[in-house]
Amino acid sequence: MRESGYYSYVVGELPEGCKLCVKGAKLVLFTTGVCPRDCFYCPLSPWRREDVAYANERPIKSIDDIIEEAKIQEALGAGVTGGDPLARLDRTVEYIKVLKENFGEKFHIHLYTTGALATKENLEKLYDAGLDEIRFHPDLFNPNSKLFKVEIENMKNAFDFDWDVGGEVPAVPGHGEKIKWFAELLDKLGAKFLNINELEFSETNLRALINRGYQPISDESSAIKGSLELGLEILRWGEENTSLRYHLCTAKLKDAVQLKNRLKRMARNVAKPYMEITEDGTLKFAVAEYEDLDELYHLLVEEAEIPEEWLYLNREKGRIEMPIEVALELADAIEGDVKFYIVEEYPTWDRIEVERTPIN
The missing domain is CATH 3.30.70 (Alpha-Beta Plaits)
Incomplete structure (x- = not known):
């Protein structure tokens, strides 16, 4: 395990999607706020929990909005997120195709999904559209739900395609064993990486986090106490017990590196x-x-x-x-x-x- 140079920690290499993200070169493509789950730690604002779409902060009213935003950012790739992008699969597939057609095959696109809708048929559509990397976020913190079992079974379908498969979950204090179980499963299935995100609060999830006993580390930070320490523990454990690559993405990385670098890329084109x-x-x-x-x-x-x-x-x-x-x-x-x-x-x-x- 080592420090990445971006206020984060890694075991092995950064996932391909993360390499561009820390440079501020990944377009944030929010295809819908619709999601089959209602996680207590979800930081989405109320207006993004609807069936809306954004390219970075720009509302998507037409395909041209996506292309324009990508050009302003000088984007070299896109991270497709939500909600769950598979909840509006046709829209998501269309956006991926358009980006590949306009910016070429080297334009790297990764996507986040719960896995609830990741049937083999749906995954095939994403693969054919040009998706390069898929990241699964099953409901680890509610493992007795029927949806969790569906998510895990669907996740196995992803290994039938020639793309990078990984997991991405928040480091929720008190749930380290569940994350380790997920890491072992990913390793067994042949995944390449597991990303661990430092848990953060927002206006919408703060009350739910406090009600469960979680507290911010300070008045100046949105990070939750104990999350970073749990993430480091998982990386140390993972390095010894699995063959996965790991990335512990911190709250500081998102603000001091990712956002800052994206703003710089945009500023020189709009100033x-x-x-x-x-x-x-x-x-x-x-x-x-x-x-x-x-x-x-x-x-x-x-x-x-x-x-x-x-x-x-x-x-x-x-x-x-x-x-x-x-x-x-x-x-x-x-x-x-x-x-x-x-x-x-x-x-x-x-x-x-x-x-x-x-x-x-």
């Missing part, structure tokens, strides 16, 4: 000339807000003689965007109700604002 790209991959620029934007725009161009290429009239957000240096000068020169701010945003489709600093 306008007046925007700065920060070390974290966010966009930094200035805005002016005023009741009459057309009047303000005319004032800036005609009277202040600001080049139009330095300005962007964003009617949707009710502001005029510009370089920070220009705003600093204008804030001292323009009197009245015009408000100037330095803002920092994600370069994603939803352009979440992460910071706003008043200038005047």
Whole structure:
């Protein structure tokens, strides 16, 4: 076992899907929020638990949305997730085919599934579409359910196809023996890897986790106490008792590496000339807000003689965007109700604002 260099831990090599993921080069293709299970630790937001589809943060209204998002990210692959993507199999198959047709066979695609719907017929459709890697997440923490038995039996079907098969489960404290059992089964069947995710809380699963006695490690982290330690224990055990490759994916990796690298790839393709790209991959620029934007725009161009290429009239957000240096000068020169701010945003489709600093 060793540290990966990405705030995570590995036994053997990283799975192919993970190699691109840590570089921020994997498009997150969310094909549906529909799922045959209702896991207590599921972190999905309420609006993603519906039959909706997203390419990263962009809602998918047409195939073109997927292609556009992949180009902006300079994606080299995609991770197909949900819900359970097999709950909307035809849609998932179509998306995989489109990505392969547009970006080539080397565009690596992996998919997560519970296994509940992984019949041989369904898996054959995914394989023929071009899926490269499949990761199973059976309901280990409810092993007496009928669905769990179906998931395990269906998982065996995956080994009839020439793709990489592995497992991916959260390190839920108190359930280490169940995860080890799953690892032994994967090893016996001929799987290549088992990914262990550090358990995290979200707005939607926090109450369920607390009710079961789980607590965050601190006010600054979304990780759950004891999860990282359990993951390390499983990797040490797995290295000695199985031939699988392992990856312990930490909460810090997702935020400090995966997301940061994805933002950087996107920022260089969406940043306008007046925007700065920060070390974290966010966009930094200035805005002016005023009741009459057309009047303000005319004032800036005609009277202040600001080049139009330095300005962007964003009617949707009710502001005029510009370089920070220009705003600093204008804030001292323009009197009245015009408000100037330095803002920092994600370069994603939803352009979440992460910071706003008043200038005047």
